[in-house]
Amino acid sequence: MQVKVSRRKFLQGSVALSIVGASSGCLSFDNKPKKVKKGERKKVATLCEMCVNKCAAFAYVEDGKVVKLDPNPLFPKSRNMLCARGNAGISALYDEDRLKFPLIRAGKRGDGKFRRVTWDEAFEFIKTKLIKILEEEKDNRSTFGFCAGEGMGEHNFKSFVGAFGSSNWLNHTSVCLQSAISGFGLTLGTSGTADLQNADYVIMGGANRAEAIVTPDTMDMFKRTMGRGLKLVVVDPRFSNTASKADTWLPIKAGTDLAFVLALTYVAIKEELYSKDFVEKHFNNFDKYKAHILKNNYTPKWAAKIT
Ligand code: SF4
The missing domain is CATH 3.40.228.10 (Dimethylsulfoxide Reductase, domain 2)
Structure with a gap:
C-alpha cells in the first residue's frame, strides 16, 4: 500500500511531534496516571532522562505528584543505581522555570520578552517559518536545536530534522561529548566504548x-x-x-x-x-x-x- 503525504501534511504532523519532544525531559512520566484514592501512593516504573544513560527507576506518586524516586533493581543496565543527578530529576520536573507551554518572542531578540501562545498557534507559527525556508532557500541552511536535555523524544525530533533536509543539528551532545567523539573520529576513524565491566x-x-x-x-x-x-x-x-x-x-x-x-x-x-x-x-x-x-x-x- 502506498501512502501519499503532502509536504504540508508532513510538516503539520512532524512539527507537532517535535514540539512534544522538545517539551519533555527529566523523567519519562505517564502524565495520565490511573485513578488512585487521595493520599494513596502509587508506584510507577519510569526511566531517568537526566543523562544519556537512561537508568530505570520507580517513581512514587501521591495526589498526581512525584514525591520520591527509587532505582529499579530489575533493569539490566543500571542494576539498582540511581545517581544524585537522577534523584534530582524530581526538582527538574517541578522547577518553577520549566517551560510547560509554548512562548513566542514578543520583543527584539535579546529583550527577553515572550508571549504565551496555544499549541495550535505555536505549530502554525513554526510550520509557516519552515515552509518559507523550504520554498525560499535553495540550500536549506536551517539549524535545529533540541534543548530539552536528554529526552527520549530527541530521536523523533532528529528524524524530523533529517527529513526536513538539514544536517545542522544541536543537542546535549554538542556541548558535552561531541568534541571527544569528533576527535576520535578524525584521528582513529571511530570512537570506542570502554568495557569497564570486564577490563583488567x-x-x-x-x-x-x-x-x-x-x-x-x-x-x-x-x-x-x-x-x-x-x-x-x-x-x-x-x-x-x-x-x-x-x-x-x-x-x-x-x-x-x-x-x-x-x-x-x-x-x-x-x-x-x-x-x-x-x-x-x-x-x-x-x-x-x-x-x-x-x-x-x-x-x-x-x-x-x-x-
Ligand atoms: S540515574 Fe544518573 S546516570 Fe542514570 S540516567 Fe539518571 S542521571 Fe544518568
Missing part, C-alpha cells in the same frame, strides 16, 4: 568519574578496583576523589596528557606490546603511524621532561 587494566586521563560521571559503567569499574580484579591508574594533576580510589595516581602537569600518551604508544610499538592480530583487522595505515611515532622519538625520557 584502565588508564584514566581527562575524566573524574567518581565526581562527574557517576554512571552505571563507572559503578561497574569501582566495584572491581583496589585489589578486586581491575587495576586503575588515574592520570590527573589533582588528587581527586577518582584518584583516591585508584591503584596508582600519576600527577602529571596539566595539559601534558598527549606527551604521556605518545610515550606509552612509543613503548607499546617499540617493544611490540600490542596485538598484531587486532592491528591487522582494525587499523588503516598502521605502518605510517608506527613510523611517525618511532621517527619522532617519543620516548618516556622525552615525555618525562614535559610531564
Whole structure:
C-alpha cells in the first residue's frame, strides 16, 4: 500500500511531534496516571532522562505528584543505581522555570520578552517559518536545536530534522561529548566504548568519574578496583576523589596528557606490546603511524621532561 503525504501534511504532523519532544525531559512520566484514592501512593516504573544513560527507576506518586524516586533493581543496565543527578530529576520536573507551554518572542531578540501562545498557534507559527525556508532557500541552511536535555523524544525530533533536509543539528551532545567523539573520529576513524565491566587494566586521563560521571559503567569499574580484579591508574594533576580510589595516581602537569600518551604508544610499538592480530583487522595505515611515532622519538625520557 502506498501512502501519499503532502509536504504540508508532513510538516503539520512532524512539527507537532517535535514540539512534544522538545517539551519533555527529566523523567519519562505517564502524565495520565490511573485513578488512585487521595493520599494513596502509587508506584510507577519510569526511566531517568537526566543523562544519556537512561537508568530505570520507580517513581512514587501521591495526589498526581512525584514525591520520591527509587532505582529499579530489575533493569539490566543500571542494576539498582540511581545517581544524585537522577534523584534530582524530581526538582527538574517541578522547577518553577520549566517551560510547560509554548512562548513566542514578543520583543527584539535579546529583550527577553515572550508571549504565551496555544499549541495550535505555536505549530502554525513554526510550520509557516519552515515552509518559507523550504520554498525560499535553495540550500536549506536551517539549524535545529533540541534543548530539552536528554529526552527520549530527541530521536523523533532528529528524524524530523533529517527529513526536513538539514544536517545542522544541536543537542546535549554538542556541548558535552561531541568534541571527544569528533576527535576520535578524525584521528582513529571511530570512537570506542570502554568495557569497564570486564577490563583488567584502565588508564584514566581527562575524566573524574567518581565526581562527574557517576554512571552505571563507572559503578561497574569501582566495584572491581583496589585489589578486586581491575587495576586503575588515574592520570590527573589533582588528587581527586577518582584518584583516591585508584591503584596508582600519576600527577602529571596539566595539559601534558598527549606527551604521556605518545610515550606509552612509543613503548607499546617499540617493544611490540600490542596485538598484531587486532592491528591487522582494525587499523588503516598502521605502518605510517608506527613510523611517525618511532621517527619522532617519543620516548618516556622525552615525555618525562614535559610531564
Ligand atoms: S546516570 Fe544518573 S542521571 Fe544518568 S540516567 Fe542514570 S540515574 Fe539518571
